[in-house]
Amino acid sequence: MRFRGQLNHRRGCRNDGSQAHVETNERRESTTVLAWMKTPAMILCLFTATAWGLQTNLEQQLQDPDPRVRENAVKEIGEQGNPASVATLATLVQDSEERVRVAVVRALIRLGSPASLAPLTLALNDGIPEIRYQAIDGIINFYLPGYVDTGFGGFFRSVSRRVESMFSDVDTVVADPDINVDPEVLRVFSQSLTGAPDMETRIRVARALGILRVQEAVPALVEACFSENTGLILESLRALQKIKDDTAGARISFLLMYPQEDVQIQAAMTLGLLGVEEAIGELRVTLETSEDEDVRAAALEALAFMPNESTALLFMRHLMDREEKLRIPAALGLGRLKDPEHLPHVESARQRERNAGVRLALNFALVSHGRLEYVSEIVSELESRARRGEARPYLIELAREDAVRNQLYAHLYSRNTEVRRNLCMVLATSGDSNSIVQLENLQRDRESEVALEASRAIRILRARGF
Numbered sequence: 107m108r109f110r111g112q113l114n115h116r117r118g119c120r121n122d123g124s125q126a127h128v129e130t131n132e133r134r135e136s137t138t139v140l141a142w143m144k145t146p147a148m149i150l151c152l153f154t155a156t157a158w159g160l161q162t163n164l165e166q167q168l169q170d171p172d173p174r175v176r177e178n179a180v181k182e183i184g185e186q187g188n189p190a191s192v193a194t195l196a197t198l199v200q201d202s203e204e205r206v207r208v209a210v211v212r213a214l215i216r217l218g219s220p221a222s223l224a225p226l227t228l229a230l231n232d233g234i235p236e237i238r239y240q241a242i243d244g245i246i247n248f249y250l251p252g253y254v255d256t257g258f259g260g261f262f263r264s265v266s267r268r269v270e271s272m273f274s275d276v277d278t279v280v281a282d283p284d285i286n287v288d289p290e291v292l293r294v295f296s297q298s299l300t301g302a303p304d305m306e307t308r309i310r311v312a313r314a315l316g317i318l319r320v321q322e323a324v325p326a327l328v329e330a331c332f333s334e335n336t337g338l339i340l341e342s343l344r345a346l347q348k349i350k351d352d353t354a355g356a357r358i359s360f361l362l363m364y365p366q367e368d369v370q371i372q373a374a375m376t377l378g379l380l381g382v383e384e385a386i387g388e389l390r391v392t393l394e395t396s397e398d399e400d401v402r403a404a405a406l407e408a409l410a411f412m413p414n415e416s417t418a419l420l421f422m423r424h425l426m427d428r429e430e431k432l433r434i435p436a437a438l439g440l441g442r443l444k445d446p447e448h449l450p451h452v453e454s455a456r457q458r459e460r461n462a463g464v465r466l467a468l469n470f471a472l473v474s475h476g477r478l479e480y481v482s483e484i485v486s487e488l489e490s491r492a493r494r495g496e497a498r499p500y501l502i503e504l505a506r507e508d509a510v511r512n513q514l515y516a517h518l519y520s521r522n523t524e525v526r527r528n529l530c531m532v533l534a535t536s537g538d539s540n541s542i543v544q545l546e547n548l549q550r551d552r553e554s555e556v557a558l559e560a561s562r563a564i565r566i567l568r569a570r571g572f
Contacts (some may be wrong), residue, residue: 154333165194173203180206184213192217196225203232208483211237215254223248227294235304244308245291246317250281253317280348281318281561284569292322299326309341315347331358335365343372346377355382362392362405369397371404380406386412393420403431410439418443425455433459434467441471449475466493470500473510481513485520488528498528505536515544526556534563539572 167179180198182192195217199211211229214222222244229241247254298311312330315470323345330342339361346354359382368509374392377385386409386459393405406424409417417439424436441450450477456468466487469480481504487497504510511533518529530548533541541563548560 168194168198170364173201173206176201176203176206177209180209180213184209184216187217189217189219189221192219192221192225193521196221199225199229204237205226207232207234207237208240211240211244213390215247218251220248223288223291227288227291230294230298235307236380238302238307239310242307242314246281246314249285249318250279251289253279279317283319284565284566285318285322287318292320295320296323296326299323299330304339305335308336311337312338312341313344316341316348319349321349321351324349324354328354328357331361333493336369339364339369340372343369343376347372347376350380352382354378355380356384359385359388362388367398370398370401372400374404374408375502378411381412383412386414389416390420392527399429399431403429403435406432406439407435410435410442411445413439415443418445418448422451425451430461431466433461433464437464437467441474444474446475453477462493463496466496466500469503473504476509478509478513481510482517484518485514485529488525489522494524494528498532501532502535505532509540511536511541514568518544518548523553523556524554526551527559530556530559530563534559534566537563537567537572539567542567542572 126429164183166178169177170179178199180195183195192214195210195213199214201207201210207229213227214226216395218493226241226244227389231240232238232241243254294312295315296395297313299308302308302311307328312327315327320357327342327345327349331339331346333339333342343358343361346358355377356448358373359377361369362377362385364370364373370392374389389408393402393409396402396405402404406420409420413421421436421443424432425440427433427436433455440452449472452471456465456472459465466484468515469483472480473484484497484500484504486495488501490497498537501510501514505514514529514532518526520526520529526548530545533545537545545560545564545567549557549564551557552562
């Protein structure tokens with residue numbers, strides 16, 4: 107007030123131009139204040155204060171008696187993407203209103219924080235099935251980012267059931283082998299597999315156990331195969347295929363006689379992928395007696411994973427079969443046998459074969475016999491959306507041999523992005539310490555998806571001790 111009085115007194119003075127002098131000082135002071143307010147520091151302070159005020163207001167709205175207010179506040183907090191908000195949202199995972207709980211689960215999925223696992227696990231016991239389903243997908247999404255599409259174009263849509271052929275590593279939707287699943291998640295999943303109130307929740311839990319490759323869940327998944335529900339049996343078999351624990355195989359061979367053909371097919375695939383040699387006799391019976399073409403093909407595919415001299419004649423006979431579904435596993439079986447006597451038959455079959463899928467299998471067989479000049483033909487199929495799902499697992503299997511792996515390194519510099527990216531995936535599974543040196547160059551690839559896949563492959567290889 108004293109300053110204002112002095113200033114007003116000065117404004118009243120007219121002698122010696124002091125009025126103009128005072129006004130000039132005022133303008134200078136005002137300009138200085140405005141300039142300071144425009145500095146980055148001041149802008150940051152104002153922005154922080156505003157954001158803090160908004161956050162505080164949203165947190166207050168979470169306690170509002172109107173469920174619509176709570177729901178909207180949850181959605182806004184989720185869209186802000188701040189993982190520190192998980193603790194605040196977690197308190198509402200058991201809100202009295204269904205619409206609020208749905209919003210909370212979706213927000214927790216979007217935030218993707220390790221702290222989200224506990225409330226999402228709690229949501230598995232929710233009385234509303236849809237909330238349980240989203241909680242399961244959310245837990246998978248934490249370990250396998252991208253499993254749930256949280257964008258506005260496909261809001262919270264899972265990408266499950268994206269299964270290719272049995273030779274495409276069963277199902278491309280699997281978590282990296284170096285992840286460690288939270289023990290509490292494992293406990294609740296195991297309980298839900300047998301004790302969830304509805305069958306769909308049990309099916310989704312079985313799928314999740316397979317995607318996360320939970321070894322500890324194998325006994326429970328085998329027991330689920332004895333269920334009367336076909337959906338649970340199928341998903342449990344797919345899970346066992348991904349986990350690849352051969353101790354599970356002998357107990358599921360009875361499913362080859364199951365009334366539904368789709369169960370017979372999945373059972374045969376599982377027995378083959380797990381290498382259950384005790385089931386070879388039953389698979390041969392299925393191949394020779396089934397009237398369903400797909401079941402017969404699955405039985406031969408299973409036998410091709412564990413070929414021996416007793417099944418060699420089967421592969422030779424079906425190499426000439428009119429059905430391409432049977433020619434493919436016949437070629438694979440002969441390739442894995444690696445018997446030089448069969449090589450001329452494989453070469454002859456390739457010369458006359460016109461089907462792209464069968465030719466690809468025959469190329470696999472030739473490389474298995476040491477004909478490395480056919481490696482490049484398999485690699486070229488990585489460019490094809492239609493054949494990529496077969497070519498990649500063929501290369502994963504073949505690349506376990508040093509000679510084949512060395513052939514692949516030159517293709518890491520292919521002009522085709524998909525070739526480079528998929529070869530990173532191949533080496534992540536079948537590479538060694540020398541592969542890490544080669545992959546390090548791709549960490550600087552011009553395509554970000556290739557660089558990310560190279561980094562992932564290096565991480566996995568190092569986790570395996572290379």
